[in-house]
Amino acid sequence: MTPTPTAKWGLRTLAFGYLGLLLLAPVGMIFYKTFEHGIGPPVEAMTSPDALHAIYLTLLMVAIAVPVNTVFGVGCALLLVRHKWKGNAIVDGIINLPFAVSPVVIGLSLFLLYGTGGWFGSTLSELGFQVLFSIPGMALASIFVSLPFVVRETVPVLQEIGTEQEQAASTLGANAWQTFWRITLPSIRWGVAYGVVLTTARVLGEFGAVTIVSGSISGETETLPLFVGKSFEQFDEQSAYAGAIVLALLALTTLLLMSIGGRKAKAGSSGPIPIAGDAAIATSTKEGS
């Protein structure tokens, strides 16, 4: 049954209205406020040494957390899907922890662990490592909060592709490493890529955990979200808005890169073109033995 034109337009209006009020209006407002007096003030605000350092730090966090969580995430997903054992349910639960626990709590727990008097803190400071109020601590917090995304996006894809292609590769003489690089990874690449995009977005925007472990020292341990927060508190609205715009642009760039990558891959393997009658029958009469 197709809906009547009135119902169709009613639903559309409702959907757009809802999205508009909840998402577009606030973001639009920031754009308007930022460029209210032309492009000069936001550019000036974003080229101050503190702002530039905040952008650099945020990108550094992405550059550390994303590769770490990608490698861990793919490995962990392989373990969960391909090697069944009793501990899997526990590992699966632990991986979800960063979703369940508030980032502030994560920050606090890192603070307790690595602070002076913490389990690791005193030993590490004797060795000359400072974790808190410096880049290692912030990287730890970023990795922690964004850990589940690649795992969660990769597991269902791995389950879907099954093991037959990998078995076929092994009968053709491929070892485990060759099978992973030539068969498994190319088959799960879209799941991994989506996980990477989500991880990147999460690290770009992380506020709670990083606030606590970084100490938010301007020009030293202040990431872009912290810069925006502090500017806002100090009534430097121009910097706050401009910083927010830069964050939004970074996130948009990530999404854009992914969809460009996707389109290129699509062009390589053009969509399914049914050429013979038995293709449809073959797929619809699949039966196990």
Added chain:
Amino acid sequence: MGIAVEGACKRFGDFQALDNVSIDVPDGSLTALLGPSGSGKSTLLRAIAGLEDLDAGRVTIKGEDATAKPAQKREVGFVFQHYAAFKHMTVFGNVAFGLKIRKQSKGQIESRVHELLRLVQLDGLAERYPDQLSGGQRQRMALARALAVEPQVLLLDEPFGALDAKVRKDLRTWLRRLHDEMHVTTIFVTHDQEEAMDVAEQLVVMNEGRVEQSGSADDLYDHPANEFVMSFVGEVNQLGGAFVRPHDIQVELDPDERAEEAMVQRIVALGFEIRVEFVLADGTEVWAQLTRAELQKLELREGQIVYLRPDRTKSFSGDEVVAA
């Protein structure tokens, strides 16, 4: 010596998939593993390929003990029921995979792949992706991929099981011809007795993890070792305490001391052959296979009382009985 399996055992939890299985596959032969679902035939094939580890037993390929070798080193070509096509590679890439792993030169790979694609009649489709092929084409691609590395043996796991009847028939004729040309020792798994008899020189009938009988198609049909084999390799009825094939039942209009009284229940014309279903006095249902001419001569109609005389019966407690 082609392939030998001795005393293979495999258990999945509570399920005994293979129970002390031994088979011998002559070099260069085409052998079918035939059995119902869950009979262990696929597990046995996968154990030969090294895709399944045995709990006990030995696998010998071309005289060499392969039991401890991983799949990667066994040099077997394996073809899966659902093709296991590498979806992100073209047909060319799929067939070239094993050759690239073996680090052959680009020129060698190019000429070998095209030679194989000609063999499986996919030469024009080298740049297609698997999802642009029909099921039959995908399976031929999978076969070319397996043959590319010049395997010692070729193992096919229900290769035509996912295809429709027409394509299936074409492919098995084609496989038969291919084997005649290449003489690679081949084992293929099927649950379709007609397919097994059509393609294979030797059949191994499996049931509940055990080998019931092996031999040529004629052997199995004419001298089945037990009731299971008799009913699996052809149709069978029970008449007078023994087993009889539907084409070995004679329908008589007059009483006879060796014949049993029966009532015609249903007459089904299946083209050339006619299937006549009867019910005996004790309620047992039996059917006989007649030709169109025989039916016309007898002028059978539903509800009629007739007398059934088995020509040839078999009882597995004793020997074969051939009635005069």
